[in-house]
Amino acid sequence: MQGKDLIVILGDQLSHALSALEASSAENSVVLMAEVAEEASYVWHHKKKLAFVFSAMRHFSQALSADGWDVRYRRLDDEHNCGSLTGEVSALLEEGGFERVVMTEAGEQRVSAAFEAVSKDWVVPLVVLPDARFLATREAFASWADGRKQLRMEYFYREMRRKTGLLMQGDQPEGGQWNFDAENRKPAKADLFMPQPFRVEPDAITQDVLEMVERERGAHFGVLDGFWFAVERPQALEALEQFTREALPRFGDYQDAMLTGEPFLYHSVLAQYINIGILDPLEVCRRVERAYYEGQAPLNAVEGFIRQIIGWREYMRGIYWLKPEGYTDQNFLGARRDLPRFYWTGETGMACMAAAIGQTRQEAYAHHIQRLMVTGNFAMLAGIDPKQVHEWYLAVYADAYEWVEAPNVIGMSQFADGGFLGSKPYAASGNYINKMSDHCGGCKYSVSQKTGEGACPFNALYWDFLARNEGKLRGNPRLGQMYATWGRMSEIKQQEYLQSAAKTLEEIETL
Numbered sequence: 001m002q003g004k005d006l007i008v009i010l011g012d013q014l015s016h017a018l019s020a021l022e023a024s025s026a027e028n029s030v031v032l033m034a035e036v037a038e039e040a041s042y043v044w045h046h047k048k049k050l051a052f053v054f055s056a057m058r059h060f061s062q063a064l065s066a067d068g069w070d071v072r073y074r075r076l077d078d079e080h081n082c083g084s085l086t087g088e089v090s091a092l093l094e095e096g097g098f099e100r101v102v103m104t105e106a107g108e109q110r111v112s113a114a115f116e117a118v119s120k121d122w123v124v125p126l127v128v129l130p131d132a133r134f135l136a137t138r139e140a141f142a143s144w145a146d147g148r149k150q151l152r153m154e155y156f157y158r159e160m161r162r163k164t165g166l167l168m169q170g171d172q173p174e175g176g177q178w179n180f181d182a183e184n185r186k187p188a189k190a191d192l193f194m195p196q197p198f199r200v201e202p203d204a205i206t207q208d209v210l211e212m213v214e215r216e217r218g219a220h221f222g223v224l225d226g227f228w229f230a231v232e233r234p235q236a237l238e239a240l241e242q243f244t245r246e247a248l249p250r251f252g253d254y255q256d257a258m259l260t261g262e263p264f265l266y267h268s269v270l271a272q273y274i275n276i277g278i279l280d281p282l283e284v285c286r287r288v289e290r291a292y293y294e295g296q297a298p299l300n301a302v303e304g305f306i307r308q309i310i311g312w313r314e315y316m317r318g319i320y321w322l323k324p325e326g327y328t329d330q331n332f333l334g335a336r337r338d339l340p341r342f343y344w345t346g347e348t349g350m351a352c353m354a355a356a357i358g359q360t361r362q363e364a365y366a367h368h369i370q371r372l373m374v375t376g377n378f379a380m381l382a383g384i385d386p387k388q389v390h391e392w393y394l395a396v397y398a399d400a401y402e403w404v405e406a407p408n409v410i411g412m413s414q415f416a417d418g419g420f421l422g423s424k425p426y427a428a429s430g431n432y433i434n435k436m437s438d439h440c441g442g443c444k445y446s447v448s449q450k451t452g453e454g455a456c457p458f459n460a461l462y463w464d465f466l467a468r469n470e471g472k473l474r475g476n477p478r479l480g481q482m483y484a485t486w487g488r489m490s491e492i493k494q495q496e497y498l499q500s501a502a503k504t505l506e507e508i509e510t511l
């Protein structure tokens with residue numbers, strides 16, 4: 001008699017169209033899903049992230065069972081839990097009757113390497129299938145990158161537009177331009193009708209998971225109360241509809257804005273659903289494209305949104321897999337300082353940082369500009385060890401998986417890869433934050449004061465960062481103007497900046 005397939009479904013592969021499911025059938029397979037300590041604890045994950053992933057896994061396993069699949073589900077608190085994914089597979093294989101183990105390629109190199117190593121001892125082969133949820137396979141991205149002197153997202157993005165036909169008129173981009181970012185840099189004003197993401201009341205399964213996470217992982221980062229994430233596909237589709245209807249029209253205009261008390265602004269808050277598999281990235285883009293053609297959202301919003309997904313998201317994944325070894329160990333700028341404690345507590349007098357970290361603790365969410373230009377910018381200016389910064393980002397966001405988080409942090413935000421991913425460091429003084437937010441008005445520091453007691457810490461740190469890294473950064477054409485400005489300053493002024501920065505760094509834990 002022919003053996004069955006043992007299909008392994010990882011926690012971020014909760015998609016009915018998953019290649020591993022499509023390669024087999026309900027009659028001829030056993031599906032294994034497991035909540036394991038190894039995955040729950042390799043970084044200090046936010047409690048809401050753990051609850052979200054486990055609840056979504058349980059809902060997905062129920063949906064598979066209802067469709068006739070034979071699912072073996074291992075709970076985190078099950079006394080026979082082996083603690084690792086590969087351990088769970090090995091244990092099930094010992095029951096016998098299997099012909100092969102089938103899985104869709106893991107998103108993270110750590111998981112992929114573990115399966116590759118352990119499968120050598122299995123008596124049946126491991127079949128790893130491409131993850132069809134991405135537009136570009138790893139191989140296609142590698143061949144696009146091959147031979148290019150510089151990798152830039154914009155060119156890759158245009159290929160993805162052509163490939164999908166999204167916002168295309170024949171071979172020309174809709175509206176005659178590929179990119180409408182120039183229209184997307186407006187500061188926002190408080191608005192009584194600010195849209196909110198779609199919220200779901202926890203059901204019995206989620207309640208059970210919330211209790212388990214508090215019991216088993218109570219010491220982890222973040223607040224568990226007020227959990228409202230969608231945990232299954234129909235709810236996530238409603239979240240997509242609500243975003244498209246209420247926030248998308250202004251997504252482009254206010255993409256870079258920050259407002260006190262408004263953690264979500266006009267962002268979609270869909271990344272956690274897309275990354276886990278309960279929404280498909282292309283279906284999200286097609287829905288948003290339809291809103292443009294039906295006159296519900298302007299082109300700058302729709303193009304900007306689609307670019308984030310078929311451009312940036314795909315590009316990040318491609319870069320991550322181009323560098324299978326050591327991407328997260330890079331430290332081009334030689335930054336060695338420890339991550340300050342306030343990254344975990346949110347207790348700092350810097351209003352912009354307190355807002356970004358505070359909402360991160362509460363919601364496991366901050367939007368892109370908070371991640372890049374507030375917490376990321378501060379860490380880079382202060383010379384924080386990029387590996388510690390990477391581990392923080394991987395832990396604290398509900399959408400964080402290494403394949404997307406690491407390139408965003410190591411490459412885009414910390415410039416620790418020396419410009420492999422992006423063309424310049426995203427460094428900015430308090431001036432930028434003041435322009436794009438309303439935080440400075442309520443801050444203990446003064447954004448207009450450049451140095452000395454009470455000055456915005458970002459101001460002196462900005463010049464100190466440029467001066468400290470001059471040997472490595474001066475040749476960067478995109479920083480030429482800033483180095484010219486630095487060079488024109490009097491020596492006294494330069495010393496004031498450097499001394500003010502040194503004091504800030506000395507007292508960093510008390511900022």
Ligand SMILES: Cc1cc2nc3c(=O)[nH]c(=O)nc-3n(C[C@H](O)[C@H](O)[C@H](O)COP(=O)(O)OP(=O)(O)OC[C@H]3O[C@@H](n4cnc5c(N)ncnc54)[C@H](O)[C@@H]3O)c2cc1C
Pocket residue numbers: 266267268269270271272274275305308309312313314316366367368369371372376393394397399400401404405406408409412413
């Ligand atoms: C330092 C840093 C760390 C980040 N870590 C993560 C992470 O762990 N996981 C993650 O999914 N994104 C990460 N991002 C990218 C981006 O900030 C988040 O995708 C976004 O904030 C999620 O919120 P949203 O769904 O409301 O996105 P929106 O602003 O509504 O954007 C729409 C979608 O575009 C995609 N997207 C936007 N920007 C990026 C980007 N730079 N890279 C990849 N996809 C993008 C996401 O799928 C997102 O849902 C990080 C960015 C920075 C600067």
Ligand code: SF4
Pocket residue numbers: 349350351352353429430431433434439440441443444445446447456457458
């Ligand atoms: S003054 Fe500086 S620290 Fe305070 S909110 Fe503004 S940018 Fe942030």
